[in-house]
Amino acid sequence: PVTIHRGDYRPPEWQIPDIALDFELGIEATRVTAALSVVRAAAAPAPLLLRGDGLTPSAVRVDGAVWNDWRLEGSDLIVDLGDRQAATVEVDAVIDPSANTQLMGLYASNGMLCTQCEAEGFRRIAFHPDRPDVLSRYRVRMAGDKAAFPILLSNGNIIESGEGEGGTHWALWEDPWPKPSYLFALVAGDLVVNRDRFTTMSGRAVELGIWVRAGDLDRTHHAMTALKHSMKWDEEVYGREYDLDRFNIVAVSDFNMGAMENKGLNIFNTRYILADPDTATDADYDGVEGVVAHEYFHNWSGNRVTCRDWFQLSLKEGFTVYRDQSFSAAMGSAPVKRIEDVRVLRAAQFPEDAGPLAHPIRPDSYQEISNFYTATVYNKGAEVIRMMATLLGPERFRKGTDLYFARHDGEAATCEDFVRAMEEGGDIDLSQFRRWYEQAGTPKLHLALAQEGEDWFLDVTQTVPPTPGQDDKAPMMMPLRLAAFAMDGSGAALPDTLATLTDVVQRIPLGRFTARPALSVNRGFSAPVIVDYERAPGELAWLAAHDDDPFARYEALQQLMLDTLVAAVSGEAKGREAVIGAVAQTLTGAADDPAFVAEAVLLPSEAFIGDQMVTVDPDAIRRERLALQAAIGAALEREWRAILAQAAPPATDLTPAAKGRRRLRGVALAYLAASGKGDVPGLAFAIFSNADGMTERQAALATLAHGDSDERAHALDIFYQRYRDNPLVLDKWFQVQAWSQRADTVAAVAELARHADFTLANPNRVRALYGAFAGNQAAFHQADGAGYRLLADLVIALDPRNPQTAARMIPPLGRWKRFDEARQALMKAELERILAQPGLSRDVTEQASKSLM
Ligand code: HT7
Ligand code: ZN
Numbered sequence: 001p002v003t004i005h006r007g008d009y010r011p012p013e014w015q016i017p018d019i020a021l022d023f024e025l026g027i028e029a030t031r032v033t034a035a036l037s038v039v040r041a042a043a044a045p046a047p048l049l050l051r052g053d054g055l056t057p058s059a060v061r062v063d064g065a066v067w068n069d070w071r072l073e074g075s076d077l078i079v080d081l082g083d084r085q086a087a088t089v090e091v092d093a094v095i096d097p098s099a100n101t102q103l104m105g106l107y108a109s110n111g112m113l114c115t116q117c118e119a120e121g122f123r124r125i126a127f128h129p130d131r132p133d134v135l136s137r138y139r140v141r142m143a144g145d146k147a148a149f150p151i152l153l154s155n156g157n158i159i160e161s162g163e164g165e166g167g168t169h170w171a172l173w174e175d176p177w178p179k180p181s182y183l184f185a186l187v188a189g190d191l192v193v194n195r196d197r198f199t200t201m202s203g204r205a206v207e208l209g210i211w212v213r214a215g216d217l218d219r220t221h222h223a224m225t226a227l228k229h230s231m232k233w234d235e236e237v238y239g240r241e242y243d244l245d246r247f248n249i250v251a252v253s254d255f256n257m258g259a260m261e262n263k264g265l266n267i268f269n270t271r272y273i274l275a276d277p278d279t280a281t282d283a284d285y286d287g288v289e290g291v292v293a294h295e296y297f298h299n300w301s302g303n304r305v306t307c308r309d310w311f312q313l314s315l316k317e318g319f320t321v322y323r324d325q326s327f328s329a330a331m332g333s334a335p336v337k338r339i340e341d342v343r344v345l346r347a348a349q350f351p352e353d354a355g356p357l358a359h360p361i362r363p364d365s366y367q368e369i370s371n372f373y374t375a376t377v378y379n380k381g382a383e384v385i386r387m388m389a390t391l392l393g394p395e396r397f398r399k400g401t402d403l404y405f406a407r408h409d410g411e412a413a414t415c416e417d418f419v420r421a422m423e424e425g426g427d428i429d430l431s432q433f434r435r436w437y438e439q440a441g442t443p444k445l446h447l448a449l450a451q452e453g454e455d456w457f458l459d460v461t462q463t464v465p466p467t468p469g470q471d472d473k474a475p476m477m478m479p480l481r482l483a484a485f486a487m488d489g490s491g492a493a494l495p496d497t498l499a500t501l502t503d504v505v506q507r508i509p510l511g512r513f514t515a516r517p518a519l520s521v522n523r524g525f526s527a528p529v530i531v532d533y534e535r536a537p538g539e540l541a542w543l544a545a546h547d548d549d550p551f552a553r554y555e556a557l558q559q560l561m562l563d564t565l566v567a568a569v570s571g572e573a574k575g576r577e578a579v580i581g582a583v584a585q586t587l588t589g590a591a592d593d594p595a596f597v598a599e600a601v602l603l604p605s606e607a608f609i610g611d612q613m614v615t616v617d618p619d620a621i622r623r624e625r626l627a628l629q630a631a632i633g634a635a636l637e638r639e640w641r642a643i644l645a646q647a648a649p650p651a652t653d654l655t656p657a658a659k660g661r662r663r664l665r666g667v668a669l670a671y672l673a674a675s676g677k678g679d680v681p682g683l684a685f686a687i688f689s690n691a692d693g694m695t696e697r698q699a700a701l702a703t704l705a706h707g708d709s710d711e712r713a714h715a716l717d718i719f720y721q722r723y724r725d726n727p728l729v730l731d732k733w734f735q736v737q738a739w740s741q742r743a744d745t746v747a748a749v750a751e752l753a754r755h756a757d758f759t760l761a762n763p764n765r766v767r768a769l770y771g772a773f774a775g776n777q778a779a780f781h782q783a784d785g786a787g788y789r790l791l792a793d794l795v796i797a798l799d800p801r802n803p804q805t806a807a808r809m810i811p812p813l814g815r816w817k818r819f820d821e822a823r824q825a826l827m828k829a830e831l832e833r834i835l836a837q838p839g840l841s842r843d844v845t846e847q848a849s850k851s852l853m
Pocket of ligand 2: 294316
């Protein structure tokens with residue numbers, strides 16, 4: 001495969017100010033005519049290069065006349081326009097959406113037609129440069145059978161519509177805002193709409209529509225509320241107003257990712273639109289709110305200001321994730337949201353940064369851009385924006401974003417443009433900070449206290465580990481929030497302080513203390529780093545109880561648990577009583593802030609425990625984590641039972657307090673189950689049966705799924721019978737079984753893959769079973785390699801159908817260096833078996849071959 005390098009960027013030789021697309025729609029044959037008005041941008045004459053993927057041109061015309069001066073080079077179309085400065089180039093082609101199993105370009109899902117063009121899907125619809133720095137105004141005419149496609153949607157505003165011959169109809173849409181091809185969208189199908197209105201800050205009325213299949217309308221209200229909240233928030237916090245008369249969202253069930261921000265016509269995975277209390281958990285509700293916001297915010301961070309090239313992806317994704325995280329924090333509990341975001345970062349991004357697929361948030365090269373929609377580009381990218389916001393403070397950060405939007409509106413910009421706007425708007429020198437865009441790897445801060453009389457100091461030593469292709473690293477500039485407290489009750493303290501790290505070794509004064517203070521460091525997770533600090537006895541427990549920063553209290557308790565678990569895995573019994581005491585102490589705050597308490601008392605994941613070890617021992621981690629869970633469950637049995645004895649809030653109550661109480665009940669049930677008390681299966685089954693909503697029902701089912709009771713089989717059967725016709729809920733049925741801590745989970749997953757309701761055609765179903773399984777550390781890493789074989793079999797079977805989704809399953813196999821020699825050999829053998837398949841996609845080839853390095 002060809003490697004594309006960031007340094008090779010050249011501006012486009014032709015611009016395309018206007019595009020007219022004409023579609024004659026059919027599920028098996030859609031005729032597309034693309035008329036591109038091209039204008040030479042380069043000084044020297046160059047032929048027009050139009051990318052294609054799976055297209056055959058049936059005719060080419062230039063300025064209305066048949067044109068023969070063209071050729072195909074691979075799948076691309078080269079049109080020689082001589083020394084013309086401008087022309088209208090028309091190309092006809094026919095595509096078969098029903099055969100499009102990749103779900104990129106124009107495809108059929110449940111009888112409807114829809115598109116997905118980011119990153120390079122437009123070239124599967126029409127010949128086009130298909131690069132984000134070519135921006136055009138689009139005029140889209142579509143015609144089709146009225147019975148099959150009563151609704152015809154595209155970007156922008158509808159200009160005209162009418163009836164055609166033989167039961168057909170047509171619509172003409174126009175988008176006044178120039179956009180790159182990846183933001184083009186079209187939907188045709190039998191859909192119903194939830195309509196609403198929003199009046200913008202300048203008083204313009206915007207018609208909002210959420211389009212779904214008949215029967216799903218009642219499940220769109222939360223998404224609509226989230227959309228209106230997002231529109232208001234972006235006006236208030238960033239001064240960004242919506243800029244079209246309509247904003248449409250369409251939900252489709254077959255979708256490679258979460259959603260897509262096409263201008264004025266977002267297309268969503270149903271998973272991030274449909275929610276009602278009976279079928280969606282509180283976490284699902286939060287997911288809907290966050291993704292609706294994310295895609296809406298792209299209207300400015302991504303659409304009005306887009307990316308010059310795909311190396312700049314984090315320009316729109318990192319910034320937009322930061323924006324959606326801030327929005328969700330404002331809609332609910334900010335500390336709990338921060339805990340959740342950091343948990344995701346540590347679970348998905350830190351391992352990526354420490355493995356063979358590590359890359360900077362602005363990568364230097366790629367073979368297949370779809371492989372770079374990663375936790376690094378998205379989530380670490382958001383952390384990098386967050387650090388700039390922290391360094392600048394809210395007012396100067398807003399000045400920076402105002403300048404960025406004003407300066408680059410209508411342009412295809414770079415990460416460098418963003419940083420420069422922050423520097424100028426925020427009046428700060430970010431020269432060194434730019435390393436975050438260049439260097440991969442999670443920085444490590446080694447901390448040590450120093451004392452001169454009663455003056456205390458913190459010595460910070462920063463290292464950035466080597467990553468593929470980057471052996472030597474320079475220190476990063478980062479904000480480090482910290483505080484220090486006397487543990488003797490004297491009240492002496494260093495209040496919340498922001499230090500800026502720039503050097504490899506740096507000393508930070510902490511102030512005067514008569515004895516070693518408790519150190520609260522990286523408060524709020526001000527920098528995405530790993531902190532290495534030898535604590536004094538009792539310090540973590542003290543901080544877990546007394547730190548005035550909730551995130552730091554959470555971190556202290558997690559670290560206490562982690563230290564205990566890591567010691568236990570290497571055969572050392574320590575700290576169990578301190579953990580139980582700290583959990584008990586934290587539970588005293590349950591009535592005031594149940595959501596925070598639920599997060600804080602949760603044990604670190606098996607994967608995160610593994611991340612602390614030189615060689616991951618999945619079996620010992622499972623054993624010791626279960627043992628600690630059982631000990632906490634038994635020691636605090638009264639507390640867990642008291643939490644469960646209180647009535648659950650009604651499922652329709654979606655206030656943060658109600659969600660928090662349900663979350664805590666789920667945690668309490670899990671602890672009680674771990675303690676092995678005989679009545680727990682019955683109790684869980686009663687919660688499952690009496691639940692008035694999915695949060696409680698799923699939590700009880702997941703708890704039962706770990707065990708071996710009659711209630712387990714019974715609950716799984718009831719759940720399946722009740723929801724077998726609801727794909728999103730049936731996904732949960734697959735998922736809870738793939739998460740199970742039972743010893744027979746590998747065999748169970750293999751069996752579920754043969755279930756009549758399992759299909760490779762639907763990415764949600766694939767992720768529900770195999771994505772959940774690959775995250776089940778002890779099962780996936782079963783010593784005989786059966787888990788690895790199962791995942792590799794999936795990749796091999798899925799690749800010919802959907803290479804993007806197949807490639808996203810590979811990273812768990814690439815973590816082989818973290819395991820013992822026997823597992824290493826088994827994992828590598830599966831990667832090699834994948835690579836030996838004939839006709840492998842570029843997506844899977846890149847991920848599997850890099851994973852072996
Ligand atoms: N910007 C969107 C990315 C996306 C995507 C990328 C590759 C293949 C399919 C895709 N679907 C959506 C989603 C987002 O970040 O908002
Ligand atoms: Zn995005």
